[in-house]
Amino acid sequence: MPTPSQTDPLETALHTAERRSADAVARARDEPAADLQPPRNGTPAPNGTDPNTARVPQPRTLGGDGVVPGPRKVVLVLGGGGMRGWSHIGVIRAIERLGLRVDEVVGTSMGAVIGGLYAGGLDSFGIEEVAEEFSVKDYFKLNLLKFLVKGYRHASVYKGSAFRDALARFMPQQSFAELEKPFFCNALSLTSGVMQYFGLPDAPKTAVADAIYASSTLPGVFEPLEIDGDFFVDGGMAECLSLKLAHARGGDLILASDLSIKDHHAATPYRATLPHILFQTYDLMGVALNEHNLHRYADDKVVLMRPKVGHIGVLDSPDVSELIRLGEREALEMLTTHSLTRYLCDPDTVVEVDRTIRRPRDYVQLDVDPGACIHCGICAVTCATNGFAEVKLGSVVRKLHNYECTRDMACERSCPTRAIRLHNL
Numbered sequence: 086m087p088t089p090s091q092t093d094p095l096e097t098a099l100h101t102a103e104r105r106s107a108d109a110v111a112r113a114r115d116e117p118a119a120d121l122q123p124p125r126n127g128t129p130a131p132n133g134t135d136p137n138t139a140r141v142p143q144p145r146t147l148g149g150d151g152v153v154p155g156p157r158k159v160v161l162v163l164g165g166g167g168m169r170g171w172s173h174i175g176v177i178r179a180i181e182r183l184g185l186r187v188d189e190v191v192g193t194s195m196g197a198v199i200g201g202l203y204a205g206g207l208d209s210f211g212i213e214e215v216a217e218e219f220s221v222k223d224y225f226k227l228n229l230l231k232f233l234v235k236g237y238r239h240a241s242v243y244k245g246s247a248f249r250d251a252l253a254r255f256m257p258q259q260s261f262a263e264l265e266k267p268f269f270c271n272a273l274s275l276t277s278g279v280m281q282y283f284g285l286p287d288a289p290k291t292a293v294a295d296a297i298y299a300s301s302t303l304p305g306v307f308e309p310l311e312i313d314g315d316f317f318v319d320g321g322m323a324e325c326l327s328l329k330l331a332h333a334r335g336g337d338l339i340l341a342s343d344l345s346i347k348d349h350h351a352a353t354p355y356r357a358t359l360p361h362i363l364f365q366t367y368d369l370m371g372v373a374l375n376e377h378n379l380h381r382y383a384d385d386k387v388v389l390m391r392p393k394v395g396h397i398g399v400l401d402s403p404d405v406s407e408l409i410r411l412g413e414r415e416a417l418e419m420l421t422t423h424s425l426t427r428y429l430c431d432p433d434t435v436v437e438v439d440r441t442i443r444r445p446r447d448y449v450q451l452d453v454d455p456g457a458c459i460h461c462g463i464c465a466v467t468c469a470t471n472g473f474a475e476v477k478l479g480s481v482v483r484k485l486h487n488y489e490c491t492r493d494m495a496c497e498r499s500c501p502t503r504a505i506r507l508h509n510l
């Protein structure tokens with residue numbers, strides 16, 4: 086194996102990848118790969134083999150004698166975030182450009198819409214065409230008559246039927262088994278409080294479009310989906326990025342696109358209208374809930390991508406191509422610099438992207454303004470990866486460059502004096 090030049094970071098990275106690959110090959114020899122794969126929807130393939138295993142591509146070769154087996158199962162997780170969700174298309178485009186494979190897809194809310202289209206066989210350009218057809222004005226029709234007749238005794242501001250019909254037009258599959266890739270989306274039962282994961286064996290049997298409608302129907306905006314006397318609303322109300330399910334599916338590599346990023350140093354203008362107060366509250370609740378989710382599940386199998394779309398409101402009418410560009414940029418930067426994925430990426434694209442990246446994205450820089458810090462100690466107890474120290478005087482930062490950071494931004498959000506700024510997110 087060639088010795089890398091000490092001055093060439095790309096060569097060093099590829100050399101490191103080759104060494105890791107060799108280690109992985111050695112490990113793989115001792116591990117039963119195929120029988121660890123959970124069955125898709127609990128249905129064994131006719132020949133007794135697991136359909137998931139059959140889809141795993143052959144190992145990639147980086148050249149020389151280094152053979153890269155890659156992870157055994159790659160799960161793509163797309164989070165909720167209303168209209169910001171179009172940026173997931175850019176994330177998928179980056180995955181395509183880098184030649185990464187995806188074995189299963191998990192989506193929540195708008196992530197379920199994009200994930201369902203992707204699992205159904207559309208590539209990022211096909212999904213973009215759907216996005217161009219989709220207009221907020223077309224699908225958000227006021228339930229005016231029902232409001233006049235029923236007042237508060239009606240379930241939603243808008244008619245869900247137009248949105249539901251559009252989903253059915255784009256996703257005609259009557260069952261999850263008809264999709265090209267295993268796909269799962271979550272919705273919250275209003276009657277039991279249980280999170281339902283459509284696509285799992287015991288989930289209610291429903292058309293894919295209806296499950297996606299359930300996963301993305303914001304309470305009060307559209308009517309909940311009724312299935313056998315149960316009523317489902319947007320899964321993002323309790324779990325807007327389902328890393329939990331991706332781990333449960335046995336993902337060895339989890340590529341997660343999370344839209345809950347927020348700039349805590351920039352105020353969102355307040356508008357005294359019911360929709361603004363409602364959506365802003367949903368949004369902030371989602372960020373707080375996701376903090377715990379990331380603490381618990383953003384581990385060393387997860388590559389977390391957070392497109393910089395926090396300035397877009399949940400039901401804004403954004404520039405879709407700009408959102409796609411932001412998603413693609415974030416994913417290219419993260420996937421080509423993260424140690425879990427860099428070695429799997431197409432080397433030519435890595436070289437191309439390297440020219441535009443100033444800093445690798447595999448760490449988060451912690452910065453505290455000493456003039457603003459009151460040494461309350463909240464950051465030390467909040468940070469899941471010991472980035473801060475509880476000290477009465479002096480710097481509270483323990484890890485200036487935090488490679489383990491779960492990127493939940495809990496420290497920045499919890500600091501009472503806004504002394505903390507995170508960089509390289």
Ligand code: SF4
Pocket residue numbers: 453457458459460461462463464465473481499500501502503504505
């Ligand atoms: S939470 Fe903020 S104010 Fe409190 S110790 Fe940490 S940096 Fe200082």
